[in-house]
């Protein structure tokens with residue numbers, strides 16, 4: 001979680017970012033921060049901590065290219081997935097679909113082989129997985145095995 005938001009946006013644009021997201025509670029002017037990102041040619045979005053309401057989306061929906069739901073309290077990898085995030089994902093998916101938005105729905109935190117299918121079934125289309133993949137043994141083969149297992153789970157979505 002970075003604050004102040006607006007001062008950092010230019011740095012990320014200059015560094016070549018394609019998507020820039022920020023926490024709504026970290027800026028004084030959500031609409032202005034989203035506009036700054038879009039004016040810089042990047043896709044823009046909001047990040048929601050587990051206890052932060054999706055209400056912030058309502059008045060800026062035309063500027064949202066991505067909604068990112070934190071499924072842990074940000075800080076470090078290896079935390080357990082917070083199950084209530086699944087309801088929040090369903091709520092966000094409904095908001096995106098009801099408003100006909102061209103907006104990705106991402107989740108970050110505690111995503112593993114054994115919950116990635118449930119996450120996708122809640123309407124999420126981008127997942128961040130850290131410790132599930134980057135664990136011992138730290139080999140390309142081991143990483144691939146986990147990613148393949150995740151892909152196999154995703155192929156079962158809806159079954």
Ligand SMILES: O=C(CO)[C@@H](O)[C@H](O)COP(=O)(O)O
Pocket residue numbers: 072073074075076077078079108109110111128129130131132
């Ligand atoms: O930034 C954060 C949490 O602060 C996340 O990106 C996690 O680092 C993802 O790691 P896992 O929860 O998958 O281990």
